[in-house]
Amino acid sequence: MVYVVPIKWSMSLRERTRPGLGIVEPWLPSPAKAPPSGPGWIHEIKHDGFRILARKDATGVRLITRAGNDFSSRFPFIAMAVGKLPVRSCLIDGEAIVCDANGLAVFDLIRRHGALASAVLCAFDLLELDGRDLRREPIETRKALLAKPLKGQHV
Numbered sequence: 001m002v003y004v005v006p007i008k009w010s011m012s013l014r015e016r017t018r019p020g021l022g023i024v025e026p027w028l029p030s031p032a033k034a035p036p037s038g039p040g041w042i043h044e045i046k047h048d049g050f051r052i053l054a055r056k057d058a059t060g061v062r063l064i065t066r067a068g069n070d071f072s073s074r075f076p077f078i079a080m081a082v083g084k085l086p087v088r089s090c091l092i093d094g095e096a097i098v099c100d101a102n103g104l105a106v107f108d109l110i111r112r113h114g115a116l117a118s119a120v121l122c123a124f125d126l127l128e129l130d131g132r133d134l135r136r137e138p139i140e141t142r143k144a145l146l147a148k149p150l151k152g153q154h155v
Helices: 076-083 107-111 113-118 141-152
Strands: 002-004 030-032 048-056 060-065 088-095 120-129
Touching: 048 076, 048 120, 060 076, 076 088, 076 120, 120 141
Parallel strands: none
Antiparallel strands: 002 030, 048 060, 048 088, 088 120
């Protein structure tokens, strides 16, 4: 099965914002018969895990699920890693996963309580950085900006 996520935002920023949480609703993948091709498309692996919006700001770190639940205590090592990023604030769109011995993300593993210490966040988009809303920026720009703090570099 192939899943497709549009890389251009078609809704206004206000419509996609979740007030009070400091997050935005992520675009969800849609099934497709084949991967699209041509300009305007990039391809990424669809991992089996929990979709997470990782928010770092002056109040701390929150790992918010699509349903609006705070999973920060469920994934303390991810929260700690996001907290150590060399930025004042950020909003990272990603997937929390746990891999098997072969390095493949397995959804059943992330559901087990004992395996959560080995959960990692596969970050694939940067929506806000140091108070700057990046959602109108091209995906290539957002990915380049995302790579810097993940490598420990100030942006």
